[in-house]
Amino acid sequence: MKNKITDLFGIKYPLIQGGMVWVSGHKLASAVSNSGGLGLIGAGSMYPHILEEHIIKCKKETNKPFGVNIPLFYPDLEAIIKIIIEQDVKIVFTSAGNPKTYTKFFKEKGIKVAHVVSSVKFALKAQDAGVDAVVAEGFEAGGHNGREETTTFTLIPMVKKEIEIPLLAAGGIATGRAMLAARVLGADGVQIGSRFVASEESSAHQLFKKEILKAKDGDTMLTLKELIPARLLKNKFFYDIENLYKKGANVEELKNLLGRARAKKGMFLGDLEEGELEIGQVSGLIDQIKPVKEIINEIISEYNSALNEFSVLKL
């Protein structure tokens, strides 16, 4: 029942909930932590004082470990780091930046650090920087993504081969079978995003949640590769980008179309036409909005029953 990941974070299951913008507030994070996983508050879409509020509420809602995800390109990074220290947050997941900059600082404050990567090179960099664990995220993941387009199926064993520290797999994981497959490929645990977007406790807009249930394979695509690549649900906004590409758009024109607050508009305010809807390929497997507790129980019970089938798989 225990492994490197459960020991590292002091949790029951090696299952992390991704700290996603506009989705992962205190309600989602505390529900995940209360159900045996590790909940993460997504700081990327929060003003510092909003993050502070979420941390304070999350502490009231759970006495289990939880953490905060910080995208390292956050404009007012110092302010949120100050809050994390003041509020005595014990776990930080960093992404989208250089892990060298803050890992040592966090570790000195007794904070556990995991860093999200999309390639072997950055996994090694994160390990060198002293992080406690690496999250290797495949091409199929929703939202911001790497440029190499390496998929979960190939990225996990390649990273596993090179690093010594605990490894979490992300991208394409929404079920117990996928969690087990990720562990077979070498991961010590998993980070799950999309499945939790479609939970009752996520702060995603209800219309966005319902749109996820309709998604089939092929309904998401990685785009905006000239800015920061992002996997989006194919809605009007997505096709507007595609049409701009067809006209030979340059980076400036793409930035202008993207504008500001597109993700908020789509994911938080429910504008399914003009908003940016970040979600993974695995949305094609998600067909019900459920409470977090039910989702986690379902994943763990499917994981264990898949494990039991294995006696018949001997070759």
Added chain:
Amino acid sequence: MKNKITDLFGIKYPLIQGGMVWVSGHKLASAVSNSGGLGLIGAGSMYPHILEEHIIKCKKETNKPFGVNIPLFYPDLEAIIKIIIEQDVKIVFTSAGNPKTYTKFFKEKGIKVAHVVSSVKFALKAQDAGVDAVVAEGFEAGGHNGREETTTFTLIPMVKKEIEIPLLAAGGIATGRAMLAARVLGADGVQIGSRFVASEESSAHQLFKKEILKAKDGDTMLTLKELIPARLLKNKFFYDIENLYKKGANVEELKNLLGRARAKKGMFLGDLEEGELEIGQVSGLIDQIKPVKEIINEIISEYNSALNEFSVLKL
């Protein structure tokens, strides 16, 4: 030891060797079949009389089942189908076309048919057409590929959910752990390509094989999406395509650059600069050229030992 796939094809292990252009001749196919898998001759790069020669030689080299892979866009399809019937080939894998056109005909001749797809929609179409099995191939696979970019990790469970017939997973599979992970995700067996390109018996040029050993994650990319998408090793030819894209190339210009026989030039004749080098993302995990027998034994033994570790994975 037996399952749907081993029963269907009369083989020992549910492991198929992809019928790849310029790589999969009689030597590779017979070596795989003699080692307990299913060898496939790749008709896509052969004139009809060359295919005939390979089939005749393969029959001499093995008394085990083997098959032929036919891309359904082959220019002289009738001629190779005639040879397959005359030579009494018992297994055909079709790809890149409508499975309706020939499946019934093959089945009436007592031939087992599998069809390669990259989406749930085409998997259902293939099942409707009456094929015996579906190969679902993920985005990470080498060579020609689907437009939806669905990865093995998400495609396999989505296809599994919808079809009744046996399912083979392809794309990103080169090891026993990956074979086991594919089965956990719902596949009855696997089709392996890249790993066999780097076998002693493949007819790939020695220089191409050595180039595969050097590949790391991020060294392949899906390109030529406006023609037929193909995953290539990033060599001079690949960057020539990229530069053409940057200049806003149209389909005609891309076709002109591609020209004819690029894959032969690279994969068969070993021109690492000007040739097209089709290979999967999993090339990053391949670091030795080995005989087929050793490759298969290694995969099966890793599969079984990974299976034995599972007792400790209980949650």
